[in-house]
Every structure is written in structure tokens, then in C-alpha cells.
Amino acid sequence: MNDFEIRLHRDCGSDLNGSGIKVIQVNIGFRCNQNCKHCHLDCGPLREEMMDWETMSEVLKVARAIQPELVDITGGAPEIHPLFRKFVEDLCRDGHTVQVRTNLTALLEPGMEDLPQFFKEKKVHIVASMPCYLEENVNAQRGNGVYKKSIQMIKKLNEQGYGKIHELPLFLVYNPGGPFLPPDQAQLEGDYKRELFNRFGIHFTSLYTLANMPIGRFWEGLKNQKKDDEYMQLLVEGFNCQTVEALMCRYQICIAWDGTLYDCDFNIALKLPVREGLPNYIKDFNPGVLSNRRIVTGVHCFGCTAGLGSSCGGSLTSN
Numbered sequence: 001m002n003d004f005e006i007r008l009h010r011d012c013g014s015d016l017n018g019s020g021i022k023v024i025q026v027n028i029g030f031r032c033n034q035n036c037k038h039c040h041l042d043c044g045p046l047r048e049e050m051m052d053w054e055t056m057s058e059v060l061k062v063a064r065a066i067q068p069e070l071v072d073i074t075g076g077a078p079e080i081h082p083l084f085r086k087f088v089e090d091l092c093r094d095g096h097t098v099q100v101r102t103n104l105t106a107l108l109e110p111g112m113e114d115l116p117q118f119f120k121e122k123k124v125h126i127v128a129s130m131p132c133y134l135e136e137n138v139n140a141q142r143g144n145g146v147y148k149k150s151i152q153m154i155k156k157l158n159e160q161g162y163g164k165i166h167e168l169p170l171f172l173v174y175n176p177g178g179p180f181l182p183p184d185q186a187q188l189e190g191d192y193k194r195e196l197f198n199r200f201g202i203h204f205t206s207l208y209t210l211a212n213m214p215i216g217r218f219w220e221g222l223k224n225q226k227k228d229d230e231y232m233q234l235l236v237e238g239f240n241c242q243t244v245e246a247l248m249c250r251y252q253i254c255i256a257w258d259g260t261l262y263d264c265d266f267n268i269a270l271k272l273p274v275r276e277g278l279p280n281y282i283k284d285f286n287p288g289v290l291s292n293r294r295i296v297t298g299v300h301c302f303g304c305t306a307g308l309g310s311s312c313g314g315s316l317t318s319n
């Protein structure tokens with residue numbers, strides 16, 4: 001057992017097991033137009049890993065078979081994948097609810113002009129990175145000029161009705177700008193709504209607060225600053241049993257660009273596929289065996305269970 005599992009046993013008296021597959025998260029590739037300091041997957045413009053159509057077809061087959069509540073598409077910047085639209089179209093044609101995780105600036109790349117309209121037509125849900133409502137904090141984390149472009153794109157999405165009407169949800173994502181835990185989600189959402197509306201007339205549906213995980217570029221940056229031990233201590237000391245029930249790995253399966261199955265996107269970053277002995281490739285997908293699988297954990301999991309908890313859908317508990 002690793003330290004996380006020991007703590008889970010000691011404090012919560014349980015293992016970490018799946019509880020059905022409600023969400024299929026598909027990471028269609030690591031290429032990204034940005035190169036953010038905190039990226040856990042080390043994505044960027046030079047990454048070449050991209051899901052091929054054969055693998056996407058297998059994902060479509062699995063989605064048809066298990067009818068998840070949501071197909072959540074991520075990357076990299078998924079929009080810049082050449083097969084992105086076809087994949088979304090086919091998922092929507094099959095009747096799935098599709099969600100896309102965007103960094104917003106990718107939607108301003110050449111050839112993307114009509115994507116907001118495409119999203120609206122397909123009723124795609126949008127989750128967009130916006131780590132602060134202040135320009136200097138966003139640019140420090142995501143690169144110069146990113147804030148202005150993000151604001152521009154949120155306005156365009158608002159024009160399509162995103163963040164304003166129920167069937168076109170726009171979720172913004174906050175993550176801390178340093179080695180500290182996110183604040184209370186509801187309170188911060190209130191601040192975002194007030195500031196973004198007062199400054200730009202912007203609307204959005206809700207805010208998701210995510211913790212920075214002790215992996216990838218964020219972790220390398222902390223090591224360079226010799227703040228890694230301090231941050232890990234914060235996560236370990238913040239362990240909160242009340243987050244465990246809602247951990248995202250318990251309700252989803254993640255499919256990487258090459259078709260390998262993982263419990264979550266962080267495990268993709270760490271190259272930790274689903275538990276040994278289980279079918280771990282999309283072609284061998286077996287819902288009966290995978291639904292209640294034992295989750296593969298590591299010390300990085302303390303990033304999900306600290307404080308109010310963290311997941312792709314925001315915090316897991318409230319104050």
C-alpha cells in the first residue's frame with residue numbers, strides 16, 4: 001500500500017473503488033496552442049500525440065454500449081485536433097451529452113471562427129480555464145496576452161447564449177496561482193460573477209475550483225523553488241475523508257490518445273493505467289469488470305482529497 005492508501009484505510013476505513021461509469025473522459029491529444037506553467041500533462045505546440053480515427057471509433061462504440069451521462073473531451077487543446085469536429089458530431093448524432101474542455105485561446109486560432117456556433121448547434125457543454133478574474137494572475141500562469149483573448153472568447157460564447165441559457169452551460173475553472181489550496185467555491189464564484197460582469201458584462205454558469213496536483217510542470221516548478229515538501233505537507237495535512245465518496249475516478253473512465261484506459265487524467269500524466277489484470281485498452285473495454293474496479297492511486301491523490309476536495313467538476317464538499 002502507498003501512503004495515500006494507508007491514510008485512506010486509517011482515516012476512512014476503505015479502499016478506493018469505482019462505483020459505475022457515468023462519465024467517459026477522452027483525452028484526444030497533448031498538442032496545445034499554450035504552454036502553461038502548471039500543465040500536468042506537459043502539453044504544448046510541439047507535442048505530437050493525437051488520437052487517431054480508429055481509436056475514436058472505438059470510443060464511439062463504447063459510448064453507444066454504456067450510454068454514459070457525459071462524454072467529456074479534453075487535451076491538450078482538443079479543438080485543434082483535425083478530427084475534433086467529426087468526433088463531436090458523431091457523439092452528438094448518437095445522442096450523447098458532450099462536454100469540451102477549452103483553454104479559450106484555441107478558439108481564436110485560424111479556422112476556429114465558427115466553432116462557437118458549432119458548439120451551440122450541438123449543445124456542447126463548455127468548461128473553460130479562467131484561473132482568475134485579474135489579468136496579471138491569468139497571464140502569469142498561462143502566458144502573456146491570454147487574459148484578453150480569454151475575455152474576448154467568453155464574450156463571443158455569451159453572444160451565442162453560453163452562460164446565459166440553461167441548455168448552453170459555460171463553466172469556468174479556477175486553479176490557484178501557487179502552492180496553496182483553492183478557497184471556498186461558492187464564495188469565489190460570487191466574486192468572479194461580480195467582477196467579470198462589472199468589468200466586461202460577462203455571464204457564466206458556475207465556477208469550478210481545482211487544486212494544483214503535485215505532478216507535471218507545476219510540481220517541477222515547486223521543486224525548483226524548493227517548495228515541493230511544503231506543498232505536499234499541506235495536501236497530506238488537509239486530507240479530508242468527506243471528499244472520498246465523490247472523487248471523480250469513482251464514476252469515470254479516462255481514455256488516453258492511444259486508447260489506453262486510466263482512472264483519471266492525472267494518472268495519464270503519470271502513465272498509471274487501470275489496475276494490472278484489468279482490460280486496459282479501449283478495444284478490450286469491459287464495463288462489467290471496469291465499473292467497480294479498484295482505483296490505482298499514489299501520493300498525488302492527496303491533491304484530490306485535501307481541503308474541500310478537487311475534481312474536474314470542481315470542489316467535492318463545501319464549508
Ligand code: SF4
Pocket residue numbers: 032033034035036038039040041042043044075076077103
Ligand atoms: S494547462 Fe491546458 S491550456 Fe495549458 S498547456 Fe496544458 S492543456 Fe494547454
Ligand code: SF4
Pocket residue numbers: 247248249250263264265266267295296297298300301304
Ligand atoms: S488523482 Fe486520480 S486516482 Fe487519485 S484520487 Fe484523484 S482522481 Fe482519483
